[in-house]
Amino acid sequence: MDQRLIQAAIVVIGVPGVLIGYVVLAERLLGLFEERRRARIRPWIWIAPAVLFLVVFLVYPTFNTIVLSFQDKAGQAFVGLANYEYFFSNSDTLVSLRNTVLWVVLMTLGVVGLGLVIAILVDRVRYESIAKSVIFVPLAISFVAASIIWTFMYQFRAPGSTQTGTLNAVLGLVGLGPEAFIQTAPFNNVFLIIVGIWMWTGFAMVILSAGLKGISTELLEAARVDGANELQVFRGIIFPLLLPTIFVVGTTIVITALKSFDVIYTMTSGNFDTSVIAFQMYKEMFTAGHLGRASAVAIVLLVTIIPFMAHNIRRFREQEAIR
């Protein structure tokens, strides 16, 4: 039989087997203790595998990365803060830092803003579910596929020849262009960010739309009866009530933007001043083979993301408390 079939069989039969074995064994073990203690021990036994996985796959690598970030290229000798010094003095990484800030600001504003507008607009039409589905679809496409789609959108051909890129073909129809969208710094960053916005607007729209449905219609009706116009209703009621949801969506997008990599890798490979921190990390790791610098970049990224995550978790807890 094919080796792979045997492996598949082992996985299919073995994994549930191990799980059942763990359950049986854990209960046996608990039987050894007196009734009163069992209740206290049981949660720990059930949570142990998850904790073990977390330690092996998350806690340990994180600490290892921190240690590596203070070490040299091969991870052998300590070099102090040299890797961080490099990160904040090298012109390439500084450009990538600037671009990451651009991604975070523009992508978050774009995604949340557009998502909110669309959520409110589709709330008022009959074909809401169709409209929402269409806008949500890009999120189902992989980043790489989306980048390739947009590469064709932005494609540039020599002036005078047939423009194969959609946007340049349209520009040509009205007698403009061609524009080298993704080759001309600094606005090429904006064109790349548009790809991110295109992909994630659907996500923001769905969450915000759900939040919108949660707002009591009586409240809205009351405001309208009292003579408030739609803008006043939005400013005075919808926006404040939606604010917690907006924050949750916003932080999610901030984190996504901080980690953006695929679009840049696929569309420009970091050329034309479009590199971002995550791309810089990839470059340090896989082209330069510099463990120390790559780890330092990872830690910078981690430290930047932590406040946003902490904020997100706090919000989440508050909401849970209200419920």
Add this chain to the structure above:
Amino acid sequence: MQRRPTGLRGVVALGAAAMLVAVACGTGTPSGGNKVTVIGTWGGAEQEAFLAMVKPWEEKTGNVVQYTGTRDINAVLTTGVASGILPDLAGLPGPGQMFEWGKSGALKPLDDVLDIETYKAETSPAFVDLGTVDGKIVGVFIKSALKGLIWYNPGDYTGGAPASWDDVMSTSTGGAEALWCVGIESGAASGWPGTDWIEDFVLRQSGPDVYDAWVAGTHAWASPEIKSAFEGFGEVLDASYGGADTVVSTNFGDGANPLFTDPPGCVFHHQASFITSFFKDQGGAADGDFDFFPMPDINPAYAGAFTGAGDLFGMFNDKPAARDLLKYLVTAEAQQIWVSIGGALSGNTKVTDYPDDVSKRSAEILGSAKIFRFDGGDLMPTALQSAFFGAIVEFAQDQSKLDEILAGLDEASTAARGG
């Protein structure tokens, strides 16, 4: 994964590892032969050619070659070397990376794998040297390419081979829009066609000694010699079809397409011998629509100088079947197969039966070159090569930044060499 900042590296590593596991798993096959796992950069037509090359071996031995092609071979093999999960044989990203893995012992020495006498007798000494680390052979060449060829459409240009570089540059554009076609886009390796230009200029302007010192990192990028090479390339860019935006946004495979349009967009295109298959597939050219002359000498003191490259192959797992396959791959019999399919020159001097005039003449030039140097960028540390690629893109967009770019490359060179 969603919220882990280190997730990205994990995903890349995981993907790479999964790929390696996929090819490294399983040694038994139904026929009872052994499986040899191979990773290379070849896809499409090149992958087919490689598979055709190993087919007779599979039929003879009953063994099976399981080939996986990836463009990101550097990441795959770097992760593999770190984790120990590696294919049996692999195409190597370049001599620089081979040198590191040869030193660390990840690549197995091939001296007792190959029939060393025959290998040395049949392979040009430059290639034998390039595959040797610390006196041991760890890399062999599956195929090779001659660089520095200038292509033209005989229907538009009939001037024959110009005697000097100045003659090339002062050629009348005739009905064409520009003198040169240049395209340097190539995904993560964007810029590499420009590095070939620089290398050809350095070797022809300043000779092999400067070239070697520059590649080895002892001759500064900011020196007048290297700067002059960039300036030479700059003049070509100034006379190129569509201008800077076209140069940086055109894929190298599409670069020569304007040679074959009516009216033509350009007169000349500079590229290695492998490019002919792209002329046919991307440019719609037929045999006879293209011809070449070698890039002329610039400094007469270094007449007959050429650059070239090749696809290196090494062994990571010492298994009998892998040994046997490697031994087979360097033979004239095996290399003749790829050569006959087209698009490749052999590293084996016994291979003489070339299918067309272009490859036959390329092979002759390769065999008779007075000065031959391997692609300099491929010999540099990977990090520096990558910076070189990026520098070409930057230079093509804005030539006024040259001094700044060269200073940056000197920094990158020091950093990449552990300074």
